[in-house]
Amino acid sequence: MIKYVQRSLLWTALSLRERDALVHQTLFNGRRTCPNGALRYGNDGSIVCTICWERSEPRQELVHAIPRYTQNMDAAWLVVEQITQPPHSAEEAMQAANTRFALWWEMATLWAYSREDAAAEICIAALRAAGIELDTTS
Numbered sequence: 001m002i003k004y005v006q007r008s009l010l011w012t013a014l015s016l017r018e019r020d021a022l023v024h025q026t027l028f029n030g031r032r033t034c035p036n037g038a039l040r041y042g043n044d045g046s047i048v049c050t051i052c053w054e055r056s057e058p059r060q061e062l063v064h065a066i067p068r069y070t071q072n073m074d075a076a077w078l079v080v081e082q083i084t085q086p087p088h089s090a091e092e093a094m095q096a097a098n099t100r101f102a103l104w105w106e107m108a109t110l111w112a113y114s115r116e117d118a119a120a121e122i123c124i125a126a127l128r129a130a131g132i133e134l135d136t137t138s
Helices: 016-028 073-083 090-095 097-107 115-129
Strands: 008-010 039-041 047-049
Touching (some): 016 073, 097 115
């Protein structure tokens, strides 16, 4: 369940899986495949994603779990790649989430964080750049 403080989302009240689901829904539109995923088909009819290496059962659809964006730098890097994509339309250009994220990136001191904390900071910045108001105070 998403918890709000006034009109901001209370980040510290969300579980890790809820945080990852929020990132997934907001930045990836809830797609159940890897961003920029390249699918390969096995001789047995299975499907393999060359990004996360998940494999489907033969002749079944490949369904991905939501990556642990806020807990893993490899998954957080998918967030960086997604939010820094150039806009595809004039409407997207007006929102300029990639510009807001780029400004944060220039000032970020991720080297001072652990891998897990850096992943969370990337996700927080990307959500804010996408227009989500977050309260990150304890």
